[in-house]
Amino acid sequence: MGRDSAGVRQTADTFVAQLMRSKVAVGLLSVAPIPLFLVRSILTRDNARENRKDSWQRLRRRSEVARYNAVRSVTERYARDGFVLDIGCSQGILQEGLRYGRYIGVDNCEQSILLARPKCDQRTQFVWADGSNFVADQPPNAVVLNEVIYYLPDPIAAVEHHARHLAPGGVVIVSIYARTWSSRRLLRALAARLELLESELIRSGHLAWTVTVYRPLSD
Secondary structure (H helix, E strand, C coil): CEECCCCCEECCCCHHHHHHHCHHHHHHHHHCCCCHHHHHHHHHHHHHHHHHHCCCHHHHCHHHHHHHHHHHHHHHHHHCCCEEEEECCCCCCCCCCCCCCEEEEEECCHHHHHHHHHHCECCEEEEECCCCCCCCCCCCCEEEEECCHHHCCCHHHHHHHHHHCCCCCCEEEEEEECCCHHHHHHHHHHHHHCEEEEEEEEEECCEEEEEEEEECCCC
């Protein structure tokens, strides 16, 4: 056990984390037509292990910085002084350095929320709850689903749920791993149900994510 170049303590990686380190594996996953239900079964198992192991400390590694910076940037464009609802917040890494008026982070892992709660203040709250159908006490200006929709039983329904509860002019921001067949299908399905405002591809070495912004379709 040691620390990586970003100072993050390292433990044995999960199966998915090991795959993501391999350029060959990433290339194969990009073209293999693996359905989401199968991807989710693997991710759910790995998610449980990540939560037991160290509550996703590996998300603090240098390879994740570009994605977090991109999601923070787009979130601030729409809700710099507003209310941000972060679904699947883990230990609240997105919140760190994010400018906002109010922030609620939601995660279904109690250990992650316990790690995040020391950062609570009058503007900041962390809640242990199911993010799929969570409803805040006021409509958010931006709902962020940052690398979480693969884990949800019905990701499209969850995004539509949050889109229905936005403040006027609010947006849903989705960050999703770009280089899998199932991810691209999810993005097409979301674009068919919501209005796509912008999309940006974020690269970090051989990894890549798509950060998209949606709002409800106009009547």
